[in-house]
Amino acid sequence: MVIRNCWHNRPIFSVLINILQKQDYTNHFTALVFLIELLRCPQVAAIVDDAAARILGNWFKCEDPATVKLLLQVVEIFAKHGNMARQLSLLQPYVLSCCYSLDSQLVLETLQALRCLVEHLTWQHSSSFLTQLTFTLMPFFEEDSEILRLTAFEIYGILLDKIKRNVLVFPLRHQVLNLLVVLVLHLVDMNVSVAQVCRPTLCHTATILGWSKLKTIFAEKDVWTILRALLEQESSKAPWFLKQSMMLFKSPQAAIRQAAVWFAGQIIQTLPEEDTSDIEAAYSALWEMQEDPDPSISCLATQTFYILEAREKMVAQASTSCLCGRSSRKRHF
Known part of the structure; x- marks a missing residue:
């Protein structure tokens, strides 16, 4: 029917949407499978209005992973048509919510659907969604699953390839x-890819x-x-880099934790003394890293901790010497 572009494809699509409007419809899975095939036809996709998109969006709320996976296919088809930004905007919040599913296979299929979306969306029409997606992706960068x-x-x-310098705003x-x-630290990721x-x-x-x-x-x-x-x-951003490094102390990968500990040590040595809150938090985190299960990391954390302590003592002694020198000169004069 899709290949032949039959005239009755659009009426059948309308019937299916009316059927799916009933959330208690028992054969919704079959209806969705049929609907997905019809949506591949540009003439059918052209009649998908806001009401139809909302009906499809409501089915994301069901607890059946198989149904949600079908809906993710719908989203990918919309993206590939290239002229359905409005309909996609109504479905995008539902897709993002699937990233938090307890079903790992559903999460993977959600990410694959998101990749399809990003490949086909333009920054001009989807900047808000793409910006939101950068925040949604962050937890997945430290996933155990490769x-x-x-x-x-x-x-x-x-x-990032869609972003130009002139749109890089807060x-x-x-x-x-x-x-x-x-x-940077995932350049040592155990997964070469x-x-x-x-x-x-x-x-x-x-x-x-x-x-x-x-x-x-x-x-x-x-x-x-x-x-x-x-x-x-970018020394002015050192406190920011320190916080990022400390977050990676919890990475499941030893190589990344090791690089994070080393970088934190380098950063602390550049921070001015008045950044006490940042330094104290880093010292506390380094102290805990001495208990890391990887011996090379625990050793590095211990060495870093003692190097920083020794440096702190040297700075304190130098400061005391300067104060004494000033005091002597005052007395001399």
Whole structure:
């Protein structure tokens, strides 16, 4: 019927929508399967109005994963038609809510549907949704599941490719900066594919932030060199980088925790003494990292903690010496 573009496709679609309007309809699964096939026809998709989109959206509330997976197919079909931004805007909140499902397979299919959305949406018509998506993706970057983690990074990379420097305003700029250390540290991700996705995403981040010197470093250097260069060029953002690093102390991957501990130690040494709250929080977190199950990380945390303590004592002694010197000079005069 779809291939032949039968004239009665649209009337049948209207009948199916009327059927699905009844939430207690027992054969809704069959109706949805039939409806999905009809929606592949552009002439049928053209008659999907707000009312029809809302009826489909209501079915996302059902607790049947199989039904929700069919609805995710509907969303992908809408995106591929390319002219259904209005209908998609009504369904997007339901799709995002599926990211929090307890069904891991449904979450994966939701991310795959989101990737399709991001590939086909334009920034002009979907900037609000795409910005919201950057916040929704954040927890998935530390997922144990490699496929979920990889898919999340792929979506973020595709999304960033749609962003130009002139649209990078709050809160999007805030979130792009907030995910910077995450991207750098996942260059040592145990999944090589994740690391390969993070590299070009980092370079594009540098482009939209106007960091031309760092872009070359992001493209060619290792994690340690990148972190040093980042801290050197963007020293004003050191407290921000510290908070991001401390969040990654809880990463399930030892290599990422190790890099996070090392970077935190480097940052603390650059912070002025008046940033007491940031420093105290970091010291407390480092103290806890001495109990990390990975011996290399616990050892690094201990070494970092003692190095920082020794530095603090040296600064205190130097400060005392200066005060004594001033006092002696005053007495002499």
